Amino acid sequence: MAEAALIAAEVPSAQTRMARPSRLGDQAFEWLTLAMAFTVVVLIILTGWQLWSGSTLAIKKFGFHFLTASTWDPVAEQFGALPFIYGTLVSSLLALLIAVPLGIATAAYLTELAPLWIRQPLISLIEMLAAIPSVILGLWGIFVMIPWLRNYPVPWLKRLLGWTPFFSGAMYGPSMLAGGIIIAIMILPIITSVSREILRSVPDLQREAAYALGATRWEATRIAVLSYAKKGLFGAVILGLGRALGETMAVTMVIGNTPQIALSLFKPGYTLASVLANEFTEATTDMYLQALFAIGLVLFGITILVNLLAQLLLRTIATQSVTRAVQ
C-alpha cells in the first residue's frame, strides 16, 4: 500500500514535468540558425552600403560623369570609369563569343550525342577545370598562351581580318584578345555544366517523339532538345556573363592594364576588376580611394543585376540539379 501511494504521489509530478518540457533550447536554436541564414541578406546590404559610403565623395564630385568620362588620371584627380567599363564589356563579350558555342556544344555532346562510357570522365574533367585557381590560369596565360597567340593565330588573323578595325595594328603581348580568351576558359566549365543540367531536364518524351518521326541524332538534338531548352540555355549564358564580368586575377595578368578605349583586340585594355586589383593598395589620396570604391560599386551593381537576371531565368525551369550545377 505504502508503495502504491508512493507511486501515485510520484506520477502527477512526473506528468507535470512531461507536460511542460523546456522549449528554451528549441527557441534559441531556431533563432540562432535564423540569424546565420540571414547573413546572406546582411552580406548583400552590407556590401552595397560599404561600397556606397566609401565612394560618396567621388559620387558627389563626379556624378554620372564618372561613368562617361574616359580620363583616369590619379595625379590630376580626374577619374572616369569608361575605359574600364568598355574593357569589361568587350573582354566579357569576346569570352562569351568563344565560350557559348563551345560550352553548349559540349553540353549537347555530354547529354545527347556522346557514347555513355565517355560521359562521366568528361564531366569529371570539366569539374577539375573549374577547380583551377584563377591566378594559375593567369600565370599560364602570361608565359604560355600569350607567346603562342603571338606566334601562331595572330599573324594568321591579321592576314585574314587585318582590314577590319578589330584586328589592326601589332600585338605586343598582353591584350584584349588574350583577356577574352582567358575569361572564356574560366567561364567554360560553368556554362557547360549548367547547360548540361538544363538539357538533362528536357523530358525524354521530346526526344522519343523526334526519333519516332525518323529524326537523326542531330535533328532530334536540334529540334527536340536545344530549341525546347532555349530559355534555360539563355539563363546559362547570362550566368556565364556574370562570372566573366567579375573575373579578376587571370584577366589582370594578361589584359595589359592600360586605361584606353581601342577598337583593336590586339591592343591592351583594362577591366573594372583589374583596376581594383592593381591600384587599390596604391591609392594615396582620399579621392583616389573613393574613385576605386566607386569602381567597386559599379562592378557590384552590374554583376548583381546580371546574376539576378540569370537566377530568375534559371528559376523558371529550375530543378534541384540545375541550382546545384550553378555552384
Next chain:
Amino acid sequence: MRFETAHQHTWRKIKSGLACTTAFVSAVLVISPLGLVFCYLLINGAASVNWDFFTKLPAPVGAVGGGMANAIVGSLELLALAGVIGIPVGVLGGVYLAEYGSARINSVLRFLADVLNGIPSITWGVVVYGLIVLRFKGFSAYAGGFALALIMIPLIVRTTEEVILLVPNGYREASLALGVSRWKTIIHIVLKTASKGIITGILLALARVGGETAPLLFTAFGNRFWNHSLNQPIAALPLQIFTYAISPYDDWHRQAWAGALVLVTGVFFVNILVRILTRGSGASVV
C-alpha cells in the same frame, strides 16, 4: 505524298555525323586547357619543387633559391580563420533553410545565396578593406580570413541545405517520438546523418577559397617573412604566385611555377578526395 530519296537520307545522316564530330571536337577543346595547364605546371614547376621550397623563406631579389614556406603556412592559417567563421555560419544557415523557415522566406534566402555566389570575389576584398583594414588601420591575417569566410558562407549554406534535405523524415520523427527535443534531434540525428555530405561541401568550399587571390590583395596583403601575429599582414600561396608571376625576374618566375604546381596539387587532391568520399553513396550530393 513525297518520300525522301536515298540520296537525301544519306545527306541527313552525314549531317548528323558532322554535328556529332563538331560536338566532340568542342568537348575536347573545352577540356584541353586542363591538360595544357597541368603539363606546363609540371614542365616549369617540378624542378623547383624541392625541400627548400617547403622549408625556406623567399630569397631576396637577386639571390637564387629560397622557398615559400611562409606562404604555405600563411595560406593554411587563412583557411583556418576563414573556416572558424565560415563553417558554423554556413552550416547553421543551411540548417535553417532545410529545417525551419517558411517556403517563401527560404526561396528568397536561397535566391540571395545564389546571387551572392556570383558576386566577384574581389568585391569582398574591397568590402573587408572598408570594414576592417581602414577601421583598424592595417592589413592583417584577420581581414584576409574574414574576406575568405564571406565567400565560403553562401557556398556552404547551399550545399548543407541540399544534403540535409536528403535525410529521410522518418529519422526525425523517430527521434521526436522518443521525446528528444527538436534542436537535439537536428544536431544528433540530422546533422550526423548528413555529416558526410556537409563535410564534402566544406572541403570543396575550402578548396575554392584556398586558390583565391583577389580578396586577399588588400586584406592579407602578403608578407615576405613569417607572420608572428594575426594582426599583421600575412603571406598566402596564391598571392605569392601572383607577385612572382608579374615580376621581371626569371628565378621568381620559376618559383611562381613551383608554387602554382603545389597549389593546384592541393586543390586537385581535395577535389579527388571528395569524389572518392562521395562515390557509391547515393545520398551524398554536391
